[in-house]
Amino acid sequence: MVLLQALSSDNNISMVLFFGTIGMLALTIGLIVFISFHQRKVIRYQQQLQRMEQDQQKTLLNASIRLQEEERQRIAADLHDDAGPLLATARLYLNENFVNLDKQTQLQSIYNAKQIIDDTIQLIRNISHSLMPPTLKNFGLESAVNDLFQKISGSGSMNASSRFHDYRERLKAENELIIFRVIQELINNILKHSNASFIHLTQNTSGQRFFIRLHHDGRGLTQTDFEKLGKSNVGLGLKNIQSRLKVLQGKIFFEKDMSQTYYKVTIEMNREDDLKPVNESN
């Protein structure tokens, strides 16, 4: 209304029209330019995020491949260095029977060959167990973890204990194996690097969330350390843990506990669609 009252003369009309239109046009162009720049910025940011995610995935893939290769080399070395010479020796003993016809010597060489074959069987069984622990397959995660902790405790190097509070229903076999491997990797790291005197593992559930917590009193990692190592070229085992947990869509947290004395590692995953009745698993 004020504007309309102001329009008293031709000159005023021209001025208002000119400046008003130019002003609106400038504002509009400014807005369009702003939106274009903003969108470009958003797209650049999204591309950067995507690149970072791909880099992270590549690092995990490389870690996973390297670990597989190392595992294969270890098995190849076990078979070549241990099983190979044992079987070759057994063959030598058995060959002696063709050369030496003395019955006593023959019996002795057969006995020696049998001993060596028994050792080889035990060796192959050990290799097989390290690939897939029979306790895990037959009795589940709880038994396998308890077994592992008893072995550690039995060695006398460390006090290790585990307690499963709520594991009435087993997870899927492949998921149990993944969690077991993650626990093995964590224990391995604690044994190698932390100089701890005890490890304690607890299992719990909260709604559909499944938790495994490890406490130890040695030198440990915090989440920042874990993330740093995850991005660097070292820390192959930790990357392996990450890639395994990614399959389960699980998370892992490294922290100091409330008292700031112990280190705590928490593995968390969703139990939905993962429950398997006990009868089925056995």
Added chain:
Amino acid sequence: MVQLFSLISSLLPISLFILFCTKTDIKGLWVIFFYLIVSFFSDSFLNSKWGINHTFVLWNIYTIVEYAILSLFFYLTLKLRSVRTLIVVISTIYFIVFIIMIKSIDVQYNSVLSFFSQVIILGLCLVYFFTSISQTSATVSILSPLFLVVIALLLYVACTLFLFIIANKLSAKEMDKYWGGITVYNNLLTNLLFSAAFLLYRFKRKNPIPENHTVDFTSPNDR
């Protein structure tokens, strides 16, 4: 001469739509096509013998039809439920006010009603832009035909807003001077942008952006 050129320029987006966009499933583009046809016939009528004698009737009818078409365009384009409800409510009020004022349809150009229709369209253009900005998806909305259409509408509204405010105060001579000067060039620009939008639609249909399939980097053993 320029006016004739402006009238003919509206045939460019119409023919481009018929050539390239008749198979489109974007309802907004169909609405714009309809809007262009209405504009073309309205401009043609204005230059006819009947149109010259009934300029105010034509302008007033064109204002309400234009508002109806553009609000329908935004109703179909904006997916926010609250905005859609708001469009329906405001449009209802707008039409009621128009009906109340219909008595003076042949007496003078309703500058106030026109101003409000322009402001509503301007507001809807801004809502469209800000909803596009807040989208987190990687879709490049700047390069979409609808984005160009909204830019065209925004420029059209921004250029003619002040003209519509003072339209009642202008004499026939001034009307010729300003109206012709601003609307003709504005029509040219808007029609070019509509044509660009239809061409962009054609280009995008011929060269669809490939879907981004994320590479599965998980180890075969872990799958």
